[in-house]
Amino acid sequence: MNYSFKKLWNATFIGVGPIWAVLAWMIWSSGQLQTPQHEALFLGIVIPGFLLIYLSGFLIRNRYAKKMQRVAS
Numbered sequence: 001m002n003y004s005f006k007k008l009w010n011a012t013f014i015g016v017g018p019i020w021a022v023l024a025w026m027i028w029s030s031g032q033l034q035t036p037q038h039e040a041l042f043l044g045i046v047i048p049g050f051l052l053i054y055l056s057g058f059l060i061r062n063r064y065a066k067k068m069q070r071v072a073s
Contacts, residue, residue, distance in 0.1 A: 009057045020050055 024046050033039045 005061045006058075009054075009061075013054055017050075020046075 024042075027033070027042065028039075033042055
């Protein structure tokens with residue numbers, strides 16, 4: 001691998017982020033969210049979900065690095 005995990009992971013999310021935003025906007029503007037409670041629930045799932053997926057990549061990388069360190073020793 002020529003690049004660090006962090007650089008590749010961030011590049012992936014630079015590409016995926018706008019697609020995620022377009023899909024979220026399509027759902028938001030479709031009329032499916034009829035009440036403020038629906039809108040709050042939607043935002044409360046979509047935004048933290050995106051951040052959780054982003055941060056989970058670093059968690060997986062750290063676990064993999066620890067595993068490789070144990071194997072090497």
